[in-house]
Amino acid sequence: MTNWDLGRLRVLRTLADRGTVRAAAEALRMTPSAVSQQLATLSRELGTPMLEAHGRRVRLTSAGEAVLRHADLIFAQVERAGAELEGYVRGVAGRVRVGAFATAIPSLVVPLSARLRHTHPDLELRVREAEAAEVYELLALGEVDLALSLAAEVPAARDAKFAHVPLMADPLDVALPAAHRWAEGPPPRLADLAAEPWIFGAGGPWRDITLAVCASAGFVPENVHVAADWTAILALVGAGMGIALVPRLAARRDDPAVAVRVLAAETPRRHVVAAVRAGAEERPPLALLLAELRREAAESPSVQ
Known part of the structure; x- marks a missing residue:
């Protein structure tokens, strides 16, 4: 044998x-x-x-x-066997390690954790920030149990290692200096901003998303300032140094130096997904977390 x-x-x-x-x-x-x-x-x-x-x-x-x-x-079946045994032994309890990209943590993970402390006090979350693509490596290696990522970073559909759950479509708005001509009045179209100085990173998923969205509007944005951290990007916008696309989950609307405007016509979006190792979605804690994440995403005021 x-x-x-x-x-x-x-x-x-x-x-x-x-x-x-x-x-x-x-x-x-x-x-x-x-x-x-x-x-x-x-x-x-x-x-x-x-x-x-x-x-x-x-x-x-x-x-x-x-x-x-x-x-x-075999790996997926072992995960399912472990899930069934865990249900007999512990139910919804134990430790779950969550890997998530930065903007998903305050908008999805933190509210979820706060609620679970009251409803399931025996369930402990351990959070690890990671890039949207990196979480799949951590998941495959067993270093996290659940990953929050972007649909653009999801492995090919034929990849049998992971199970995915769509969570939300996060709208993309445009951040403008408060004194900008499009900061008030009718909402701008993306094409109206083609000649502006743009702020986005030198690489990674957000650069790809920005370039793809602008390409769909018929132009290539000039990457005048290079920044990837949202605090840095919005600070540059507030200083009047350029404009940026921002996901609604990341946009701050309490900065008087920055005007965040919803774009006219069709609103571009990025798609947020959750992933677990195939078969692990049947583990009681992960099944609960996936259901609660769907609920949190559906109720999020950021995407209403």
């Missing part, structure tokens, strides 16, 4: 995700030689090589890819 060692299968999955033995070793906090040894043992146990040389690197063999397809189903 074939020995399917879960630990070695997870090493194979990490290598496939990270691309190199060294990167897999770093992610798993192992030495490269230990990773290579685990994979050699897996190949020997399964009776066929999992890896083959590809230039100066390695890649999965056809057998390795087949094993990984089945391994993902």
Whole structure:
């Protein structure tokens, strides 16, 4: 009977995700030689090589890819088994580690945590801020149990490692200096702002979103000031140095130096999703959190 060692299968999955033995070793906090040894043992146990040389690197063999397809189903089933047992043993209790991008923490995670302290005092949340794409790495490695991300960063639909739950469509508004000609009166169209100096980051999902939204309006924004932190972006806007698209979850409306305007015509949006490892959505604490996050998102005043 074939020995399917879960630990070695997870090493194979990490290598496939990270691309190199060294990167897999770093992610798993192992030495490269230990990773290579685990994979050699897996190949020997399964009776066929999992890896083959590809230039100066390695890649999965056809057998390795087949094993990984089945391994993902095994991982999901193990999560489901753990979920069922957890329901018998603890119910809705224990610790859940949540990874979330910055603007999701004050708008979704903090209100959820405050409510759960009263309704489920035996459930403890541990929060970790991470970029919208990074949370999937943390989820795959088991360093968080639930991830909040953006739909633009979701892995391909064929990726069987994760289960996703759509939460909300967060509208994008435009932040203008308070003295700007479009700060009052009829709402501007995005095209009306094409010649303005724009503020956004040098990389990452928000740059991609800004460029995509502006491209749909027929122009390429001039990235005059480069900033990724919302406090820095809004400070630059308030100083009259440029304008920026801001998600409604992140926009502050109590700064007299900044006017946040809803755009005319169709409002662009970014889509917020929750993700867990496939099968883990049946764990009682995670099932509760996913339901409560949907409720929190639906009731959020930021998107009304």
